[in-house]
Amino acid sequence: MPRGTKDDGRELIRRRVVEAAADLLAREGRDAVTTRAVAAAAGLQPPAIYRHFADMDALLEAVAEHGYATFLAAKRVDPDPPDPIEDLRAGWDLAVEFGLANPALYVLMYGEPRRGTTSAAFQAGMEILLGRIRRLAAGGWLRVDERLAAALIHATARGAVLTWLSLPADQRDPALLTAMRESMVTAVTNERPAVQDAGPAGAARALRAALPEQTTLSGAEQHLLGEWLDRLAADG
Structure with missing residues (x-):
């Protein structure tokens, strides 16, 4: 068998395992993602999982990477937005909406401080955020330096989603998300372009x-x- 064909087959099986694990995570939560359950969902014998992943942590890392790639594909990039502050709001809203629509996956992706920092899709998403911040800075809208702005935007979106998910359903008030977003906007941007000052x-x-x-x-x-x-x- 040609090497390319063998490698392609391995990659297809690996992808099938990741997608099966991601589906189990979404439907039944993290505790449901066991070797036996993933193997059954992927149509494999349990030992086959470990021919593609060193252990369950490695599989969960791959599921998180799958989540970053899915989120990256949903991002909309306008290289010259008519209103860069509204563009910032829209990007923040998209991140929060992704988290609320995919709670178990989001907790896996962002619930642990260091997870995802080496992911290519995570880094590509951060570059999109940095591009938004750079446009704000170039227009004189940025109140703080670019690195602090990125940390504030990322931290408030993550905190908003994780706080929302921690609340009982009857205590989830959309005003919380709006208030956190506007607090972020106030902390990061000026009311007027600072270059006019x-x-x-x-x-x-x-x-x-x-x-x-x-x-x-x-x-x-x-x-x-x-x-x-x-x-x-x-x-x-």
Whole structure:
């Protein structure tokens, strides 16, 4: 058998196992994802699972990766949104809606602090978020530096979903989600573009966001100017 055909067959079986585990997780919760149950759902004998995954933790990591990829496919990217703050709200809402629609999967993906940080799909999703933040910074809307903005946006969305899921159904008030989103917007953005203000901090953030796109300065010069701009932005 040609090697490519054998590898393709292994990948198909691996995908079938991951999808079976993801389906069990969605329908019956994490405790239902056992070797025997996954094997039965995938149409395999239980020992076959361990020819594709070292242990159950490795299988759950693959299910989480499947979740990141599914979420990434749902993201909508506008490279030039007419209103970057509304674009930020829409991205936050999409993340929360995904969590509420896929509670068990979301807890697996985001319930443990370090899970997903090396996932290619997770990193691609973070790049989309960083692109939104960079557009805010370039327009002078960003109140804090880009790394802090990313942490605040990600943390509030994660916290909103996990808090919502922890509440009894009769105590789940949509106003909680709206309040958390608007608190995030207030913490991250200015009411007006800061570049219109007299102070240097907003202008520094806007220039810092645009710096990687210019080609006039050398790498060393960009690095030095970036340090100066970071200090100016921090003073604001």
